[in-house]
Amino acid sequence: MTHQHQKKVVKSSKLRRRRRIVTVLAGFIVLVLILGIGGYVYVHYRYGQIGRVNVNGLTTQAAGGKPENILLVGDNSRCALKKYSSFYQKQHSHFGTCSQVGGGRSDVTMVLHLDPAKHSAYLLSIPRDLWMPMPGGHGLQLRVDDSLNSAEDSYLNLKFGPTMLVKAIQQDLGIPISHYVELNFYTFERVVNTLGGITIDFPTKLKDYYSGLNITHPGCQHLNGTQALALVRARHLYYYDPSTGTWKYDGTGDLGRIQRTHIFLRVLASEIKASALSNPLNANALLGSILPALKLDQGFTLSDLVSLALTYSHVNPGAIPTTTLPVIVPNGTFHDLANPSNYQAPGSIVLPYQPNDLTQISKFLGSSATNYQAVKPSSVTVSVRNGSGVNGEAQQTATALHALGYKIQSVSNATYAGSDSEAVVSYRPGDLAMGERVLSSLTGQAIMAQGPSSQSADVVLTTGSTFTVATPPSSASSSSSSSSSSGSASSAQSVTQLANTNLWSSSEPVSWWDPKACPSK
Structure with missing residues (x-):
């Protein structure tokens, strides 16, 4: 082979190598573009599944990455669940039908405090039975969960709903609220079922005839969505005391339920994080369970959600500190003499306590x-x-x-x-x-x-x-x-x-x- 022919072969080989590199790079760029566009389309598709609710009077977050508070609400509206017909038919014997329990109340009311400077999160529960002045009510006082109940509009001549709930928390408790997030019973059950259930340790047997909870033996056991919902809804709890061989009434009502919910949420959050991080398909399934029934305030943008996800990605949701607002439990039946038609049974009202x-x-x-x-x-x-x-x-x-x-x-x-x-x-x-x-x-x-x-x-x-x-x-x-x-x-x-x-x-x-x-x- 002549020297000139060798040069042609080497040159031809270099050209082929360059073409392969260019082809690979071009393919990589196209793949990135496809994934990027696909990811963009996917994110916007999922974001578009989220429901919207008009909430007025929210506190605008201060510039410069200042702390903000997000109100997390578990709406117990039975009427809103009718569109999930199979779930509604299966569960309404435990939580009542739309005709039996009108309107919707904030069965769970929590405030999530986020501090970007510290990359930290804290959770405060507000007891649903806290007795509070209603904004614009000229002295009318109700439980905080009633402020969400639009069924009361007609006879109390006020506009109840998310705006009323936000105003009550901001004005009566002095907690500024930047955003509003709402979920319902159906979403909760679906999330647990999508995870394949959740494992909880029970020290003893538990029953709640109202929520349908029935834990028949102690120890770690797997709960499906229906059982998990019954647990977090349990406010009339009985526990088995092995030392006496009898069933005893817990008696803590919603306050005890808040504590059990905090425990459950820590376990659930850890399960969700582990499941979502380990498998993108699991993450997709969880999003499909949560987002269609999720409601956000009209100002909660996609960029807000992305920013929160990036800022707090390293926060362990299972380790978020939780606390409950201190309250007084009145003795006997509570009579609201300023509003004679309104009275409450023992334990159904709690009062704030200072300092x-x-x-x-x-x-x-x-x-x-x-x-x-x-x-x-x-x-x-x-x-x-x-x-x-x-x-x-x-x-x-x-x-x-x-x-x-x-x-x-x-x-x-x-x-x-x-x-x-x-x-x-x-x-x-x-x-x-x-x-x-x-x-x-x-x-x-x-x-x-x-x-x-x-x-x-x-x-x-x-x-x-x-x-x-x-x-x-x-x-x-x-x-x-x-x-x-x-x-x-x-x-x-x-x-x-x-x-x-x-x-x-x-x-x-x-x-x-x-x-x-x-x-x-």
């Missing part, structure tokens, strides 16, 4: 909490109204607040709020910090509400049945002083006794009979 609630919420919000402590009492005018019916209580409360430095504008009477009621701190729109400052001066059953801009004082305090006003620091060591709003030690003692006997704290230990995660293999 525990305000402290817990401030801790939960972290750096985004309102700096109410910077508000000087001397800059706040307060009007006090007697809502307890106790003779002279408004004047005694005003005197105690004046001793703390507040400017008292007026003292008057209000509609009797009942023998077991909460003090209500009403502030003008935009003056939340002033409301929280006055609230921080109270101990006992008390909550905030946003009043009208026309109210003459910065804050209007309507007294309730069991609360005290803080003692001025200069008098704290004086034996003649009292922290009671009525000026008597008996009121302070009643508040202390109430806290000792009826306060359900977020730090309550889980009962021994409640389920837990199974040990890792």
Whole structure:
């Protein structure tokens, strides 16, 4: 072979190699484009499956990656489940039909606090039975879950729904809400079934005749979607006590259910993360189970979802800290005398308790909490109204607040709020910090509400049945002083006794009979 021929062969070989490289690169680019376009189409397809709900009054997230709060709602609407006919027919014997249980309530109400600076997440549960002033209700108070129930529109002359629920949480508890997310019973059951069930450890046998829960033996066992739904809905729980050989009533109602739900969600979240990460097909199936019944507020964009996924991708959902708002469980039947047609059976109403609630919420919000402590009492005018019916209580409360430095504008009477009621701190729109400052001066059953801009004082305090006003620091060591709003030690003692006997704290230990995660293999 001549030297010139060899050069031609080498040159030809190089050209073929270059063509192969160019072909491979071109193929790779085309593949990337196809996958990219396919991924784009897939993401938009899945995003398009999500339902929308109009929610007004949401708090716009501050620029610069500040913390935000997302309201997570489990809507128990039976009527909305009718379109899932087989599920509805199978389950309505346990949760009631559309005609039996009208409207929809927030069976689960949780706030997810996300802090991008720390890449952290925290979860706060608000008991569904928390008694709260309804925004725009002119003194009307209902359970927080009722604020979602549009079936009440006609006879209470208010517009109930997601906007009312968001406003109640923002105005009464001082928790800003950036976004709204809603799921229902059907979605929950489908997710568990898509995972192939979930394994939970039960220390003993459990029953709930209302939810259909029936755990027949202790130990780790696999639950399908129907059984899992029965567990998280259990509010009338009975447990088997092997030491006595008898069944006993749990008695914690929704508060105990919240704790069991926290445990269950940790296990479920860990299962979802493990399943989705291990197999794209599993991830696709889970999305198909969740998204069609998911509802987001109209401002929750695709870029918001992608940003959240990227920012918190390393957060272990099974290890997210959870807590419950501290509340008081009233004794006996609760009568709302301001609204005589409304009464509640024992255990179906819980009341806020200060300073525990305000402290817990401030801790939960972290750096985004309102700096109410910077508000000087001397800059706040307060009007006090007697809502307890106790003779002279408004004047005694005003005197105690004046001793703390507040400017008292007026003292008057209000509609009797009942023998077991909460003090209500009403502030003008935009003056939340002033409301929280006055609230921080109270101990006992008390909550905030946003009043009208026309109210003459910065804050209007309507007294309730069991609360005290803080003692001025200069008098704290004086034996003649009292922290009671009525000026008597008996009121302070009643508040202390109430806290000792009826306060359900977020730090309550889980009962021994409640389920837990199974040990890792």
